[in-house]
Amino acid sequence: MDYFLQQALNALSLGGEYALLALGLAIVFSVMGLVNFAHGELITVGGYAMFLAVLIFGVKDPLLILPVGVLAAIFFAVLLERVAFRPVRAAPPTTGMLMAFGISIILQNSALIFVGTRPKAVPTAEWLMLDVNIGSLRMPVVQLLEAGVTIGAITLLVVFMRNTTIGIAMRAAAKDFSTVRLMGIRADRVVRTAFAISGLLAGLAAVFIMARRGAVDPFMGFTPVLKAFVAAVVGGFGSLPGAVIGGFALGIAEVTLQATLPSSVAGFRDAFIFSAIAVLLLFRPQGILGERPDFGEKT
Amino acid sequence: MTVKSSVLLGSAALGLLIALIGFSALLFAEPYHQRIVFIFMVNLIIVLGLQVFMGNCDITHFGHIGFMGIAAYAVAVLATPIAIKKTALATAPFGLSGIELPLFFAVPGAIAITLIVAFFVGLVMVRQTGVPATIATLAFLVVVHVVLLNWVDLTRGPRAFYGIPIKASLSTATAIAVVGVLIARMFRDSRWGVQLRASSEDAAAAAAVGVRMQRLRFAAWMLSALFLSVAGVLFALFVGTISPKSFYFELTFLTLAMLIIGGMHSVTGAVVGAIVVALGLEVTRFVENGPDIAGFELPQMFGLTGFYLGAVIVFGMAFRSEGIVGPQEIEEWWGSRQQGKQSDAGSSEAPNP
Amino acid sequence: MLEASHISVNYGPIKAVRDVSIDVGRGDVVALLGPNGAGKSSLLSSLVGLVPKNRGTVVFDNEEVSRASTEDLIRRGMSVTPEGRRIFGDLTVGENLRLGAAIRSDKDGIAEDTEKFLDLFPILRKRFNSAARYLSGGEQQMLAISRSLMSRPKLLMLDEPSLGLAPRIVDQIFEFLVTLRQWGLTLLIVEQNASEVLEIADRAYVLSTGSIVFSGTANELSNSGGVMELYLGLEGH
Numbered sequence: 025m026d027y028f029l030q031q032a033l034n035a036l037s038l039g040g041e042y043a044l045l046a047l048g049l050a051i052v053f054s055v056m057g058l059v060n061f062a063h064g065e066l067i068t069v070g071g072y073a074m075f076l077a078v079l080i081f082g083v084k085d086p087l088l089i090l091p092v093g094v095l096a097a098i099f100f101a102v103l104l105e106r107v108a109f110r111p112v113r114a115a116p117p118t119t120g121m122l123m124a125f126g127i128s129i130i131l132q133n134s135a136l137i138f139v140g141t142r143p144k145a146v147p148t149a150e151w152l153m154l155d156v157n158i159g160s161l162r163m164p165v166v167q168l169l170e171a172g173v174t175i176g177a178i179t180l181l182v183v184f185m186r187n188t189t190i191g192i193a194m195r196a197a198a199k200d201f202s203t204v205r206l207m208g209i210r211a212d213r214v215v216r217t218a219f220a221i222s223g224l225l226a227g228l229a230a231v232f233i234m235a236r237r238g239a240v241d242p243f244m245g246f247t248p249v250l251k252a253f254v255a256a257v258v259g260g261f262g263s264l265p266g267a268v269i270g271g272f273a274l275g276i277a278e279v280t281l282q283a284t285l286p287s288s289v290a291g292f293r294d295a296f297i298f299s300a301i302a303v304l305l306l307f308r309p310q311g312i313l314g315e316r317p318d319f320g321e322k323t
Numbered sequence: 324m325t326v327k328s329s330v331l332l333g334s335a336a337l338g339l340l341i342a343l344i345g346f347s348a349l350l351f352a353e354p355y356h357q358r359i360v361f362i363f364m365v366n367l368i369i370v371l372g373l374q375v376f377m378g379n380c381d382i383t384h385f386g387h388i389g390f391m392g393i394a395a396y397a398v399a400v401l402a403t404p405i406a407i408k409k410t411a412l413a414t415a416p417f418g419l420s421g422i423e424l425p426l427f428f429a430v431p432g433a434i435a436i437t438l439i440v441a442f443f444v445g446l447v448m449v450r451q452t453g454v455p456a457t458i459a460t461l462a463f464l465v466v467v468h469v470v471l472l473n474w475v476d477l478t479r480g481p482r483a484f485y486g487i488p489i490k491a492s493l494s495t496a497t498a499i500a501v502v503g504v505l506i507a508r509m510f511r512d513s514r515w516g517v518q519l520r521a522s523s524e525d526a527a528a529a530a531a532v533g534v535r536m537q538r539l540r541f542a543a544w545m546l547s548a549l550f551l552s553v554a555g556v557l558f559a560l561f562v563g564t565i566s567p568k569s570f571y572f573e574l575t576f577l578t579l580a581m582l583i584i585g586g587m588h589s590v591t592g593a594v595v596g597a598i599v600v601a602l603g604l605e606v607t608r609f610v611e612n613g614p615d616i617a618g619f620e621l622p623q624m625f626g627l628t629g630f631y632l633g634a635v636i637v638f639g640m641a642f643r644s645e646g647i648v649g650p651q652e653i654e655e656w657w658g659s660r661q662q663g664k665q666s667d668a669g670s671s672e673a674p675n676p
Numbered sequence: 677m678l679e680a681s682h683i684s685v686n687y688g689p690i691k692a693v694r695d696v697s698i699d700v701g702r703g704d705v706v707a708l709l710g711p712n713g714a715g716k717s718s719l720l721s722s723l724v725g726l727v728p729k730n731r732g733t734v735v736f737d738n739e740e741v742s743r744a745s746t747e748d749l750i751r752r753g754m755s756v757t758p759e760g761r762r763i764f765g766d767l768t769v770g771e772n773l774r775l776g777a778a779i780r781s782d783k784d785g786i787a788e789d790t791e792k793f794l795d796l797f798p799i800l801r802k803r804f805n806s807a808a809r810y811l812s813g814g815e816q817q818m819l820a821i822s823r824s825l826m827s828r829p830k831l832l833m834l835d836e837p838s839l840g841l842a843p844r845i846v847d848q849i850f851e852f853l854v855t856l857r858q859w860g861l862t863l864l865i866v867e868q869n870a871s872e873v874l875e876i877a878d879r880a881y882v883l884s885t886g887s888i889v890f891s892g893t894a895n896e897l898s899n900s901g902g903v904m905e906l907y908l909g910l911e912g913h
Contacts, residue, residue, distance in 0.1 A: 132629065302447045
């Protein structure tokens with residue numbers, strides 16, 4: 025039972041990480057149709073910002089480093105929107121996606137050139153690394169926090185999207201952007217808000233990823249975001265609840281396989297999961313909550 | 324099957340260019356440079372295969388290198404001499420450590436294996452549209468990489484697979500690249516290709532006139548996989564030593580950049596993009612290694628080639644999203660220029676809205 | 677209120693609107709008529725900045741706004757009820773109305789206006805918290821018009837308000853437009869369906885293949901059998 029609860033917490037925290045990232049991808053996609061392949065670099069930027077905060081400003085208190093990571097990711101997401109994605113906003117979706125892809129390669133390699141290939145250590149707050157004992161149960165603080173923060177962030181997001189004008193406008197823009205403009209709501213503001221939220225969610229994920237890894241390297245954003253993309257597709261690409269469900273489903277699947285696969289084939293975990301997803305998509309191409317691809321034009 | 328003369332004309336022009344590159348390297352270049360030209364030919368075949376799918380279906384494909392990896396490893400496992408396998412691959416499953424096929428069987432075998440995999444992946448692919456389709460191709464690449472890395476008994480895992488017979492030559496690669504241009508052109512301008520491109524532009528309208536988009540897309544997918552499997556076999560049989568990282572993101576980025584920059588909607592674009600990006604790549608490689616230029620020693624800049632590829636894609640998308648060449652083939656350039664003049668003259672007349 | 681001069685709109689080689697000038701005075705109800713594909717919607721979209729003008733100037737409320745963005749024009753007091761209603765189907769009726777008032781910050785005023793429209797259209801009150809897509813076509817049109825009025829515009833432009841609706845519903849909508857006229861609102865109504873709109877309009881323009889072929893009072897148009905028959909498919913008086 026203890027073992028089961030511990031694994032459940034594992035699944036919840038890993039799933040939470042995927043859900044945060046998948047939500048960020050889905051928000052940007054639903055509002056402006058951009059497939060943000062540079063989303064992973066928001067994590068990397070958050071990580072390097074934490075590293076630089078220690079190196080240059082001598083921030084010692086690990087508690088102060090955390091907001092630096094989150095703020096850097098938000099700032100960078102908004103910056104990317106302004107300089108890279110606004111010029112291709114009206115272009116076909118492929119153009120924006122490849123643009124994001126190119127940006128991602130540039131950022132990874134800039135980090136290689138200017139910071140170096142080796143991972144850079146970032147100190148983690150000691151209390152994050154502690155375990156909480158509940159009876160015979162040992163729960164790592166980092167995982168409890170990650171699960172809690174994810175659920176908190178998702179709740180806040182739901183409140184935001186339902187109760188603020190800009191949130192409602194973002195939901196409307198997902199279906200019909202030009203009519204949203206006819207309400208006098210500035211397109212730039214809607215898009216910027218979407219990017220800021222995606223940066224915030226990626227920044228939160230970055231903080232926890234950093235806490236677990238203890239170091240930042242140029243390619244650290246790639247794998248989590250690949251998983252997040254897969255989670256978003258499983259949930260139904262562009263659907264926000266779908267992104268959350270897909271994220272948690274993927275987290276649960278990974279932890280379950282990790283716990284049950286014999287070690288000789290454990291390395292194939294991702295191959296198994298992706299193949300299972302392929303079969304799922306064979307029967308339900310639109311994902312869990314997505315709308316059927318109609319092989320036709322959006323109206 | 325009849326081939327339009329315009330297709331032959333265009334293919335001949337491009338083929339001539341490729342042959343010229345290949346044979347001048349054969350005649351004049353040193354082995355080191357011949358090697359670069361060989362790799363260029365392999366990359367060109369990859370880009371052509373990518374064009375067959377991406378250019379006609381309008382779906383970004385990140386998984387093509389996965390097929391190349393499968394084919395390269397398949398031919399390696401089938402054709403490597405038993406003597407080498409005894410030390411390098413003693414625990415191979417299915418009794419493969421005791422098998423050594425002549426290339427005559429190993430090459431078609433490797434291609435067939437790749438196509439079988441492509442068949443099953445394709446079943447999933449054609450049901451997806453747009454973004455999920457692209458993510459699916461990316462996931463496929465990761466799956467192939469994970470399997471190559473972890474099936475240690477069959478692939479030696481992350482360690483290099485060595486001892487593959489070195490049988491491919493620059494002239495073979497050049498010849499295949501030339502034939503590849505012709506095939507890619509024939510597909511693009513065939514009834515299927517035209518229907519597929521039309522359906523990518525407007526799926527509803529194409530379906531209304533009876534175009535079976537999924538079937539056509541599947542055909543493009545399989546033909547693309549064929550190109551990639553040939554590239555994989557050629558590559559393995561030329562370098563003799565392969566490892567999983569040869570078939571991962573680096574090559575994916577490079578070949579995607581080539582196609583995008585040339586213009587993914589035309590075969591001419593694929594060829595031009597491959598040439599332009601390859602030239603730039605050699606220059607950045609040179610700078611990356613920190614050469615002495617006029618007495619100054621430049622610092623090593625690891626990551627510069629990657630930076631270059633990213634910059635190429637970003638600038639391409641920002642300023643010329645249709646690529647250098649655009650959607651038109653080489654023989655259409657002249658024709659369209661003529662037409663352009665005519666329609667300019669005609670546009671002063673009132674068109675019907 | 678609105679003076680648009682020498683407007684041209686091209687889509688690539690297609691000239692959708694050619695050198696069109698229209699003038700809408702304060703408190704006027706102006707009809708913009710013409711067959712399908714005449715360029716009416718293109719003209720409207722260009723006036724509100726959704727499609728770029730190739731030529732021409734627009735003066736709105738005594739200010740030159742030729743290059744202003746859509747968002748700016750709405751904030752200056754234009755409002756549009758788009759063709760096909762374009763309500764936000766996934767959003768509730770209430771959220772639709774709320775977005776209509778997005779440019780305002782006077783909470784009390786917004787609540788007051790919301791009440792006003794809910795009183796006028798009780799069905800909207802009944803469905804206030806359910807997704808707008810479940811409304812009937814006529815109800816959606818009521819919502820769409822109410823939504824565009826939530827910004828308290830000076831000029832309301834309606835694009836084919838009767839399109840695809842049953843005659844009884846169309847009557848209801850035109851009744852509502854008469855009410856708006858009584859409120860003192862300036863209206864520009866784009867219609868294919870000429871007979872109904874001419875009963876409430878002061879003046880009318882007729883557009884054909886992108887150019888104005890008639891302009892005058894609604895009465896003049898009703899009495900010019902040639903124009904009515906040729907462009908609007910109606911018998912003149």
